[in-house]
Amino acid sequence: MAAKRYTAVKGFRDVLPPESEAWQRIEEEARELFQCFGFREVRLPVLEATELFTRSIGESTDIVAKEMYSFADRKGRSLSLRPEGTASLVRAFLEAGLDQGGPVKLFYSGPMFRYERPQKGRFRQFYQLGCEALGYAGPAVDAEIMAMLRLLFEKLEVKGAALEINSLGCRECRPGYREKLVAFLRGKENQLCADCRRRVEENPLRVLDCKEEKCRAAAAAAPQALDSLCQACRSHFQGLQNYLKLFETPYRVNPRIVRGLDYYTRTAFEYLAEDGLGAQNAIAAGGRYDGLVKDLGGPEVPGIGFALGLERLALLMPKPVEAEARLDYFIVYTEKMREPALKILLALRQQGKRVEMYLEEEPKSLKAQMKLAAKAAPEALIIGEEEFSRKMVKIKEMLTGEEKLVTESKILNLP
Secondary structure, three states: OOOOOOOOOOOOOOOOOOHHHHHHHHHHHHHHHHHHOOOEEOOOOOEEEHHHHHHHOOOOOHHHHHHOOEEEOOOOOEEEEOOOOHHHHHHHHHHOOHHHOOOEEEEEEEEEEOOOOOEOOEOOEEEEEEEEEEOOOOOHHHHHHHHHHHHHHHHOOOOOEEEEEEEOOOOOOHHHHHHHHHHHHHOOHHHOOHHHHHHHHHOHHHHHHOOOHHHHHHOOOOOOHHHHOOHHHHHHHHHHHHHHHHOOOOOEEOOOOOOOOOOOEEEEEEEEEOOOOOOOOEEEEEEEOOOHHHHOOOOOOOEEEEEEEHHHHHHHOOOOOHHHHOOOEEEEEOHHHHHHHHHHHHHHHHOOOOEEEOOOOOOOOHHHHHHHHHHHOOEEEEEOHHHHHOOEEEEEEOOOOOEEEEEHHHHOOOO
16 A cells, blocks of 8 residues: 655645745845845744734734634643744844844844735745834834835846835824724725624724725725824825935835734835736835834834745746756766765865766766766766876866866866
């Protein structure tokens, strides 16, 4: 009887080459750029106390009410796989006492977990890179972060990433806007989906973000947060736009951007793919959360951050990525030259070269090895007895067939 084969759990998947190599490029470019902007890396645990997310994200949000993977551990404590990174980072910020110093910039990466319907570029285990700037109250850092994302997309050759911004107001002016919005939506409840009818009382801003066409039509004439901003929030939002122009970062104001988490205040933004992802086209999104640190037991520390999805970003990068994974050389050797070939293989790898050779004990002819080389690398290093006795190695260009002899010392960069 054949052994049972297993498949990945629905919504969870393996990331294989060449996609994994696209992810590596994203992570490498992002780390280098983030560090240029003063962000330092923090590694966060995957498991947190469930209460961390119910307090920060909000009990009435879809994430907490429907999507979190939560369970009781052996001591009966309620734990959750993290559905997002900001709450975890703020918890780490406070636990490490970083709130006692000046402003801090941190970034993180890793898997997040939400039980939602899998869709293009989004799975129940999905991967994010995120940045958080804590201790900055003015709009300059908001614009700086958006400009940094623009530069990242340029480095990754991602075309058509459009920035949209909005202001949600602060805790002073938001309640007045909420009253206006709820009053409007109560008159439209019979036109809303079941989720949005619940949201009208619990989380009315989310109605504006619903993807159902009937909800979008019903909410088309809803009051806008921008019309209810206090003077301080108006000045902050105008300052953001001024800085974006200074940083040569194109944008458009979209009053429908609301974000799905309770902790957002003032700035909210999204980078959207104009083509290639369909309706679920947000590549990166974030905003300001000036009250979150205090809500989690800390002092009044303002903050702003974002997260970008690796799955969606990889879909927008130029293809093919496979060319980047090709070797520098493939070593071909005669039967008696196996040991010298292995030594050269290791020496070249120590120099950072991508090199392979036939490793099995059973001999393979030179012709068969050359077929392997033709599929794997632009050049073959041929190590034969006669050449090697003269400390020479033959290099063959696989595309043109051109051959040349070079000294072993030159191949190994020896003096």
